[in-house]
């Protein structure tokens with residue numbers, strides 16, 4: 001698997017640390033209520049298809065990258081800097 | 088207080104020549120991490136030019152020359168190597184002294200790309216990676232900064248605590264390439 005870092009270009013998967021679903025970018029407001037917080041902390045989609053993940057270019061430039069990819073075809077559809085991306 | 092003895096990161100380990108490739112330690116002088124404030128990269132670049140004669144490097148690039156270099160060092164930072172940082176830089180960036188925190192080596196010679204190809208998952212051959220190009224990548228299991236500084240020469244930096252591992256990994260790769268003749 002190869003991931004294109006917005007800074008470094010296409011790199012081997014071994015340079016990246018996998019964080020998980022990109023829901024971290026949509027942190028609820030402190031007063032959003034129990035349900036919103038329970039969803040945020042515990043509940044994740046498990047799609048057969050397109051998913052958005054956070055990856056850290058640990059063995060590279062140190063940027064957090066939002067990767068949109070297809071879990072069925074393994075195709076990487078888009079990569080963006082997390083510092084610039086919001087859903 | 089006892090007199091302290093200055094010791095280089097690769098003291099007792101280098102220099103080393105195997106086959107056509109030579110590995111030496113570089114004494115980089117003062118090393119300063121520069122992280123421009125939001126929207127201040129252009130101002131920092133102008134200040135760098137005025138004070139030290141080189142622009143702030145774009146991603147994957149190094150500016151300046153031997154003895155006075157600015158190396159792109161990842162997301163939002165560059166490493167100034169050589170001169171003590173001018174006070175004007177601090178108006179546009181966080182300025183952090185990292186002198187002595189890095190092991191800096193120079194690897195040079197015919198076939199040097201073949202040595203690095205055994206350790207680094209990036210194509211460093213001259214057609215893709217020219218003088219003044221730099222990468223943050225892995226060297227075997229370590230994060231490293233790798234810059235082409237000549238036709239057959241690279242500067243490599245890793246954390247100082249990894250100096251012995253760096254020399255070991257490079258030596259093993261140099262031996263492997265040399266053994267193929």
Ligand SMILES: [Zn+2]
Nearest residue numbers: 005008057061
């Ligand atoms: Zn990167």
